[in-house]
Amino acid sequence: MPRIITCYKWVKDEADIKVDTSSRQLTLDRVGYKISDYDRNAIEEAVRMQEQHGGSVIAVTVGPPSAKQSLKDALSRGPEEAYFINDPSFAELEPAQTAAILAAVIKGRLEYDLIICGEGSSDLYAQQVGPRLAELLGIPCATYVNKLALEGTRINVERKLDDGIEKISLPLPALVTVLPDINTPRLPGLKQVLAAGKKPVHNIGLKDLGLTCEVTLNTTGILAATMERRRLRFGAGNEDIRKVVDALLKEGVIA
Amino acid sequence: MDFRLTEEQELLRNSVREFTQQYLEPIAGEIDEEGRYPAEVVAKLAEMDWMGIPYPQEYGGAGADYLSYCIVVEELSRACASTGIILSVHTSLASWPIFQFGTEEQKKKYLVPLCKGEKIGSFCLTEPGAGTDAAAGTTTAVLDGDEYVLNGTKHFITNGPVAGIYIVFAMTDKSKGAKGMSAFIVPREAPGLKVGKHENKMGIRASQTAEIILKDCRIPKENLLGQEGQGYRIAMQTLDGGRIGVAAQALGIAQAALDESVKYSKERVQFGKPISANQAIQWMIANMATDIAAARFLTYYAAWCKDQGLPYSKEAAMAKLFAAETASRHTSKAVQIHGGYGYIKGYKVERLMRDAKITEIYEGTSEVQRMVIAGNLLR
Numbered sequence: 001m002p003r004i005i006t007c008y009k010w011v012k013d014e015a016d017i018k019v020d021t022s023s024r025q026l027t028l029d030r031v032g033y034k035i036s037d038y039d040r041n042a043i044e045e046a047v048r049m050q051e052q053h054g055g056s057v058i059a060v061t062v063g064p065p066s067a068k069q070s071l072k073d074a075l076s077r078g079p080e081e082a083y084f085i086n087d088p089s090f091a092e093l094e095p096a097q098t099a100a101i102l103a104a105v106i107k108g109r110l111e112y113d114l115i116i117c118g119e120g121s122s123d124l125y126a127q128q129v130g131p132r133l134a135e136l137l138g139i140p141c142a143t144y145v146n147k148l149a150l151e152g153t154r155i156n157v158e159r160k161l162d163d164g165i166e167k168i169s170l171p172l173p174a175l176v177t178v179l180p181d182i183n184t185p186r187l188p189g190l191k192q193v194l195a196a197g198k199k200p201v202h203n204i205g206l207k208d209l210g211l212t213c214e215v216t217l218n219t220t221g222i223l224a225a226t227m228e229r230r231r232l233r234f235g236a237g238n239e240d241i242r243k244v245v246d247a248l249l250k251e252g253v254i255a
Numbered sequence: 256m257d258f259r260l261t262e263e264q265e266l267l268r269n270s271v272r273e274f275t276q277q278y279l280e281p282i283a284g285e286i287d288e289e290g291r292y293p294a295e296v297v298a299k300l301a302e303m304d305w306m307g308i309p310y311p312q313e314y315g316g317a318g319a320d321y322l323s324y325c326i327v328v329e330e331l332s333r334a335c336a337s338t339g340i341i342l343s344v345h346t347s348l349a350s351w352p353i354f355q356f357g358t359e360e361q362k363k364k365y366l367v368p369l370c371k372g373e374k375i376g377s378f379c380l381t382e383p384g385a386g387t388d389a390a391a392g393t394t395t396a397v398l399d400g401d402e403y404v405l406n407g408t409k410h411f412i413t414n415g416p417v418a419g420i421y422i423v424f425a426m427t428d429k430s431k432g433a434k435g436m437s438a439f440i441v442p443r444e445a446p447g448l449k450v451g452k453h454e455n456k457m458g459i460r461a462s463q464t465a466e467i468i469l470k471d472c473r474i475p476k477e478n479l480l481g482q483e484g485q486g487y488r489i490a491m492q493t494l495d496g497g498r499i500g501v502a503a504q505a506l507g508i509a510q511a512a513l514d515e516s517v518k519y520s521k522e523r524v525q526f527g528k529p530i531s532a533n534q535a536i537q538w539m540i541a542n543m544a545t546d547i548a549a550a551r552f553l554t555y556y557a558a559w560c561k562d563q564g565l566p567y568s569k570e571a572a573m574a575k576l577f578a579a580e581t582a583s584r585h586t587s588k589a590v591q592i593h594g595g596y597g598y599i600k601g602y603k604v605e606r607l608m609r610d611a612k613i614t615e616i617y618e619g620t621s622e623v624q625r626m627v628i629a630g631n632l633l634r
Contacts, residue, residue, distance in 0.1 A: 072262050073269075187270045187277075190304035190317040193263050231524075 001055035002113045002150060002172070006046040006079065007102060007133075008039035010063050010070040011123040019224040026222055035073055038118030041178050044185040045148060046116045047078030053150055056080060058110065062101050064091040075196035076188035082199070083110070087206040087213065094217045095124070099132035104209045106137060114155060115175040119144060130177035140170045146179045260326075263319070268326050274303065275334035283335035286461035287606050292417055293461055296338060300372060307370025308346065310354055314362055315370035321496075322558040325503040329554075332507025333514070336610035337461030339507055343500030344413045344462075345369065348618075349376020349422050352438060352493045356481040365420050365440050374419030378497075379409035379441075379467050380490050386411075387623055389424070390433035390487055394469060396425035398476065403439060405472040408451065413617075415465035416450045419443045423469070424490055427483045436486035440478045447472030458609035495568045496561065497618045498575035502554040505578035505614040509550060512582070512589035512607050513543045519593055536592060543585045550578040569631035576624035579614035586611040 013034045018027040035043070046057045059079035061070060065086045075082055085105055093101075106112065115137075117130035127143070134141030147158035155174055159166040160181070170176075188196075206213060232247055234240045248254045260268070278296050286293050300306055308324040310316025317323075324346060332339030353366045368374040385391040394407025405425050412421075421441040428435035441448060451466030481489055517540060520531035530536050557570035586608040590597035597604045615621045 069262060073266055076266060187273055187303065188266070189302065190267060190270075190308060190319055190323070191312070192304075193266045193270070194317065194319060196266075197263065 002049060002053055003055055003111055004046040004049060004057045005060055005106065005110060005112045005115045006039075006043045006057060007060050007115065007117045007129070008043060008070070008074055009036040009098075009118075009121045009123075009129075010034075010061060010067040011036045011121055014122065019226075021226070024223040024226060026224055033067075033069065034122075035070060035077075036118055036122040038120060038122070038178065038180055040077070040118075040185040041180050041182050042116040042118045043074065043077045043079065044183045045178055046114075048183065049114070049148070049150060050078070055113075058083065058112075060102065060105065060110075061085070062090055062093065062098050064088055071201050072193070072196040075199045075201075076193045077185070078188075078192070080199060081202070083202045083204060085204045085209075089206065089213050089215060092215060092217050092219065093213070095126045095128035096132060097213055097216075099129050099136060101209065101211065101213070102129070102133050103136035104211055105204055106133075113172045113174075114150075115139075115173070116148075117175065117177045119177045119179050127177070130175060134175040137173075137175070139173050139175055141175045141177075142168060142170055143177045144179055145176045146182045148176060148178070148182065260322075264323055264326055267319075267323055268330060270303065271305075271327050271330035274299070275330060279331065279334040279338060283337075283461075284601060284603070284606065286335070286337065287610075288460075288600070290455070290460040292341075292463045293335075293338060294417070297341060297372070297375070300338075300342060305342065306345065306372035307350060307366075310350060310366065310370050314354070315367040320558075320562045321499065322555060322562055325499060325554060325558045328500050328503040329507040329510070329551075332504040333511045334507075335461065336504055336508050336607075337459045339504040340413060340459055340462050340501075340613075341375075343497065343504055344378060345376040347497040347500040348378035348493055349414075349418070349420060351496050352422055352480060352489050353440065355492070356438070356485070356489055357440075358477075360477070361440060361480070365442075369420060374443075375414050375417050377412055377414040377418035377421045377467075378493070379412050379415075379421050379423045381409060381411045383408065383410050387620060389490060390436060392424060392426060392436065394423070394425040395429065396427050396437060396439060398427075399473075401476050402473045403476060403479065405439065405441070405447070405469040405474065407469050409467040409469070410451075411454065411464055411617075412467045413462055413464055415467050416453060416463040421448070421467065422480065422493075423467075424486045425469075427486075431484065433487040434484050436490070437483045438480040438486040438489045439474060440480055441469075441472065441474050445472050445474050456613075458606070458611070458613055494618055495571050498571040498624070499554065499557045499561065499567070501614055501618045502550070502557065502571070502574035502578040505575070505582035505611065506547065506550050506554050508607050508611050508614070509543070509547045509578070509582040509585050512586045512604060512611075513540070513547055515604050515607070516540055516543065516589045516592045519596075523594075530592070539588045539592060543588060546577075546581040546585060550574070550581045553577050569628055572619070572624040572627040572631075575614075575619070576621050576628070579611075579621060579624075582611035582614050 013032045016031040057079040059074045060083040062085045120127040142157045144159045145157045146160040149156045156169045304317040307316030309321045312318040350369045382392045396403045423439045423441045427437040449468040451468045454464040523530045553574040557574040560567040589604040
């Protein structure tokens with residue numbers, strides 16, 4: 001019966017980010033947060049595997065103390081307990097730091113057979129935390145996974161690559177990073193939501209880990225990309241092609 | 256004072272939003288057009304534990320509060336007001352009187368399947384000659400041995416054709432007027448219960464409304480809800496809670512009108528600029544948003560009062576009155592903002608405007624709400 005750890009990140013909901021068109025500044029004051037999209041697939045896959053094979057599911061997240069509001073959300077999706085590793089300095093972690101923190105917590109504290117992460121986060125999409133964590137724990141890793149099946153002490157996976165599907169088998173313990181088409185995360189029912197608050201949460205601070213965490217990633221500025229629409233209309237006849245080409249030349253799109 | 260919802264209520268709102276995006280928005284226009292009951296969506300509401308939100312888990316409910324229930328009705332109605340009222344009638348008008356006035360046996364037998372969504376609930380008070388004047392009803396119930404025999408016709412019954420359990424009001428002693436009315440739990444399979452004419456409505460067309468005909472309809476004596484003569488009181492108290500549900504429904508409709516208006520006015524270009532650049536449109540949207548915020552506070556406050564065990568009759572009437580009139584007024588403005596397009600089937604605001612009107616009528620017209628409010632203030 002697999003003991004599964006699933007990792008998630010609490011990120012800004014990009015749907016709430018507004019752009020001031022004149023200055024291109026992002027307006028973040030009314031922005032909501034959410035569990036990073038692919039991490040929802042990771043949690044769902046862990047819970048499905050538990051439903052099929054038994055075992056346990058633990059959710060783990062690293063973030064600033066404000067990420068506390070993610071816990072009921074994560075737990076309502078099925079894991080039976082959560083590890084909340086938090087410190088004010090965790091607001092802008094680099095993937096290498098996140099992976100080191102996760103590894104420090106998992107090593108010695110948690111027993112596991114499988115770790116499931118999302119392929120990348122909705123904000124940075126660096127795709128590094130999963131593979132780095134596997135490396136630090138010294139376990140095999142498969143990325144781009146869109147199918148997962150447990151078979152005895154091994155896990156069979158399908159990796160969706162640019163030029164085809166790769167089928168591989170990994171000995172447990174192992175780590176996989178999953179793509180969104182692996183499943184459709186279920187919506188938690190109301191009883192699940194209400195029960196989430198009663199599930200155990202283990203708070204772990206920076207001090208408990210004996211780590212220091214210096215902010216190395218400094219955001220110096222963010223500006224929105226803009227798209228200016230010319231609102232040009234063209235007919236669909238042969239003679240209109242010339243007009244399209246002329247317009248593209250005039251705008252400098254083609255030379 | 257705290258204006259924040261709990262984390263659970265926020266999570267619930269998010270789930271309902273995702274739910275409606277996935278299951279309701281894609282079909283809402285179509286089921287309105289066809290007047291089709293969305294049985295497949297109602298089944299999913301049960302899977303989400305939304306069919307008995309404010310009732311204890313021992314009766315199959317979710318064990319949450321009335322405010323949570325309002326949030327669900329609001330968000331469902333934002334996508335489809337028909338689904339909002341299906342749930343509201345089921346929860347507030349059919350399940351609540353059993354929860355509040357039922358015996359333990361009645362709760363086990365009837366509340367549990369309602370909360371689990373195995374059966375749909377319906378509330379049969381209105382008659383052709385007894386709308387606002389509910390005590391003028393002519394349906395009778397006569398005790399015959401171990402059974403009551405019900406005779407009469409109820410009409411405009413929401414969920415009538417799809418319900419498994421009906422709360423029926425009938426006169427056990429006509430000479431006593433309102434004090435001679437009693438409430439009964441009538442299962443669909445009771446002999447003599449028939450679904451009559453289906454109504455072809457202007458709005459909320461996916462919710463099913465029909466006559467319920469009781470002809471020598473026999474039910475066991477133990478299906479009397481509360482005591483004989485308590486019916487009118489049960490009906491009025493039930494409607495107090497129902498009004499909070501309708502307020503939430505109206506709120507969802509109004510919010511949808513705002514959502515559509517903001518979106519459309521930013522996209523629609525006339526005279527070389529989006530129409531949202533015009534002050535005339537901006538003011539309509541500002542008024543809309545302000546009234547909706549006020550309606551939301553009134554609605555949530557009424558629900559909060561109910562959750563706190565405080566009196567809520569006046570608060571529920573105020574919420575329903577204001578939210579319903581907000582919905583009617585501003586769905587009309589939303590059509591105005593959409594211009595000719597807003598008058599065409601397929602544009603959501605056309606449906607919203609039709610759906611909004613009923614919220615000023617059912618579960619007590621706006622005039623009745625004013626009577627209730629004034630009655631509370633002037634007694």
